[in-house]
Amino acid sequence: MNHDLQRLQPYPFEKLRALIADITPNPALRPISLSIGEPKHPSPPFVLEALANNLDQAAVYPTTAGLPQLRQGIADWLTQRFQLKSDSLNPATQVIPVNGTREALFSFTQALVQRDPQGLVVSPNPFYQIYEGAAFLAGVEPHYLACDTSNGFIPDFEQVPAQIWQRCQLLFICTPGNPTGAVIPLATLQRLIQLADQYDFVIASDECYSEIHAPDRSGPVGLLQACAAMGRDDFARCVVFHSLSKRSNLPGLRSGFVAGDASLLGPYLQYRTYHGCAMPVQTQLASLAAWQDEAHVEENRRQYQAKFDAVLDILGDIMDVQRPDAGFYLWPRTPIDDESFCKRLLAEQNVAVVPGRYLSRDVDGYNPGAGRVRMALVAPLDDCIEAAQRIRQFLGSLTP
Numbered sequence: 001m002n003h004d005l006q007r008l009q010p011y012p013f014e015k016l017r018a019l020i021a022d023i024t025p026n027p028a029l030r031p032i033s034l035s036i037g038e039p040k041h042p043s044p045p046f047v048l049e050a051l052a053n054n055l056d057q058a059a060v061y062p063t064t065a066g067l068p069q070l071r072q073g074i075a076d077w078l079t080q081r082f083q084l085k086s087d088s089l090n091p092a093t094q095v096i097p098v099n100g101t102r103e104a105l106f107s108f109t110q111a112l113v114q115r116d117p118q119g120l121v122v123s124p125n126p127f128y129q130i131y132e133g134a135a136f137l138a139g140v141e142p143h144y145l146a147c148d149t150s151n152g153f154i155p156d157f158e159q160v161p162a163q164i165w166q167r168c169q170l171l172f173i174c175t176p177g178n179p180t181g182a183v184i185p186l187a188t189l190q191r192l193i194q195l196a197d198q199y200d201f202v203i204a205s206d207e208c209y210s211e212i213h214a215p216d217r218s219g220p221v222g223l224l225q226a227c228a229a230m231g232r233d234d235f236a237r238c239v240v241f242h243s244l245s246k247r248s249n250l251p252g253l254r255s256g257f258v259a260g261d262a263s264l265l266g267p268y269l270q271y272r273t274y275h276g277c278a279m280p281v282q283t284q285l286a287s288l289a290a291w292q293d294e295a296h297v298e299e300n301r302r303q304y305q306a307k308f309d310a311v312l313d314i315l316g317d318i319m320d321v322q323r324p325d326a327g328f329y330l331w332p333r334t335p336i337d338d339e340s341f342c343k344r345l346l347a348e349q350n351v352a353v354v355p356g357r358y359l360s361r362d363v364d365g366y367n368p369g370a371g372r373v374r375m376a377l378v379a380p381l382d383d384c385i386e387a388a389q390r391i392r393q394f395l396g397s398l399t400p
Contacts, residue, residue, distance in 0.1 A: 007136045011129060012358040016342070019355070023343055029350040032387040037178070037329065037376040039249040041303055044296040047250060050289040057281035064278045065269060066097035073288045074257050078242075082225035088233040089224075093262040096269055097279050097287065100254040101208055101241040105172075106134045108239065108258065111271035112202060113169050115139030120164065123172040124155050126179060126360035126369045128206060131172045140169060144361050148368040153182035153331075157192060165199040174206040176220055179359055179374040180331050181209070181324020189226035196237040202264065205240045208256070209327035211247040215301045220326050224260060235260040246328070247297055248290045255279065255287040304328050307377040307384045314388040318395050330375040331356070335398055338373050348397070349390035 010018075016035060025031060065071070071091035078089055089095065098104035105128070113119065119140035123131040124147045135142040143164060145155035154177075171192065175184040189205075196203050205223035213219055227235045243256035258265065272278075279287075290296075308323055311330070315321055321332035334341040338355040345351050353373040360369030377384050 002137065004136050004139070008133050009129070012354055015358045016352075016354055019339060020343060020346055020352075023347050025346050025350040026348055029390070031350050031352070032379060032383050032390070033352045034375040034377065034379065034384075034387055035352040035354050036378075037246075038251055038378060039246055039328075040378045040380060041249040041300055043249050043253075044290060044293070046293070047248065047253075047286050047290045051253075051282055051286035054282040054285045057285070060281050062278040062281045062284065064273045066095075066279060067281065067284045067288075068092070070097055070284045070288045070291075071095040073291045074259065077291045078224065078259055081219065082222045082228070084224060084228045085233055088228065089235075089259065090262065094235070094265060095257055095259045096265055096272070097255070097257050097284060098241075099256075099277055099279055100245065100251075101206065101243045101256040101258075102130055103254075103277060104241055104256060104258050105130045105204070105206060106137075107272065107275055107277070108204060108241075108268055109134035109138050109170060111268045112264065113138035113140055116169075117141075118167055119169050120167045121170045121172065122160075122164065122168050122201075124174060124177065125363065126356065127172070128174060128178055129359075132361075135170075142361075143168070144363050146363065146366065146368045147177065147180055147182070153177060153180035154184055154188065157188065157195065162199075165195060165201070168199060168201040171196070171201055171203050172206065173203065173223070175222075176207075176209040176212070176324065176326035178206075178209065178327065179329045179354075179356070179369075181327040181329055183220040183325040186221045186226055186229065189221065189223055190230055193223075193226060193230065193232070193238065202237050202239065202261075205238070207240050208243040209246055210242070211297050211301070212304055212328050213301060213326040215298065215305055234262070236263070237261060239264060244287060244290050247300070249296075249300065250290065253283060253286065255283055255290075303381070304377065307381055310381065310385050311375075311377060311388040314385070314392055315395075318392055328377050330377065331372055332375070333372055335395065338369075338371055341373060345391065345394055349394050351387045351390050351394075 075089045075091040120143045121135035125144035147153045239260035245251040356369030356372030
């Protein structure tokens with residue numbers, strides 16, 4: 001077997017299962033999970049109908065590049081959402097449908113990175129664990145940039161030494177961030193593009209939470225939008241990853257896309273023809289229906305806003321927690337260490353959350369996730385309210 005497989009760490013939820021293996025949740029309370037970021041709002045009925053109406057397409061081999069109408073629909077959505085110049089995005093060469101962004105983030109890294117013991121994949125810390133595993137299995141090292149209160153949960157890119165940028169082949173950014181919800185500003189994205197030009201690396205922007213934001217605010221800026229504002233309509237060295245999982249409550253559809261620099265996506269598409277990951281035609285047609293509708297996304301935002309309002313109203317005066325820029329996570333500090341907090345909260349209140357240290361890595365003795373937990377407000381509103389009330393009661397029991 002590939003010896004680099006030994007370098008992969010257990011996924012956060014494997015660590016969580018091991019942590020709570022000997023914990024008996026309070027049997028007097030029904031379980032409420034705020035641990036896994038799996039949307040629980042209903043999937044849009046019209047998307048499921050499109051899927052059902054095209055099940056006969058299961059008899060058809062799908063192409064790796066995807067249906068032209070899906071690529072066009074994605075290009076239209078990107079153009080409208082991120083204020084791109086009309087027709088600046090070529091759906092034939094700059095858009096590739098993918099089976100969820102997890103597989104695309106991983107496979108893009110394998111296709112892009114040149115094996116080099118000195119090579120680096122740079123990412124935020126905390127981070128989505130796929131970034132790290134993709135680096136190891138591509139034959140390079142991950143390099144972590146701490147995100148904490150000192151930098152507003154956005155890496156301080158100006159403090160990165162030149163020798164790190166010189167070794168960097170791929171920079172992962174996540175905006176809005178998972179788990180912090182922090183949104184990278186336009187000026188920072190444009191500075192990263194300048195750094196990519198200077199040091200010849202590629203930026204991969206994971207924007208899967210971009211459509212979960214306050215209903216009365218504009219959506220977070222994206223990397224392609226930053227390119228367009230600089231007049232870079234070729235999107236050189238830039239690719240973005242989007243998904244229907246969070247935007248449209250369709251995590252089981254496994255549907256997303258990669259878009260950006262055609263000179264990168266051409267070879268990546270060739271890689272994918274060997275990778276064997278073409279999206280089924282019926283899934284593509286259902287995905288097109290989702291990308292062409294915004295009404296269900298607006299309703300999704302309204303529901304998340306209601307949950308943030310209710311939960312923060314309950315916890316805001318007793319816990320160090322802030323409303324994120326976007327996304328559906330809370331990232332509060334804990335008054336005791338995060339592992340003990342999770343174990344005791346489950347045992348006493350039957351509420352599950354994730355220790356922040358499981359989403360981060362120790363660098364020089366510092367883990368920016370330690371002393372925090374991630375709470376995913378994906379459960380129904382009433383469940384989120386009850387969970388917040390239980391957490392408040394739990395916190396009260398910790399106060400001398």
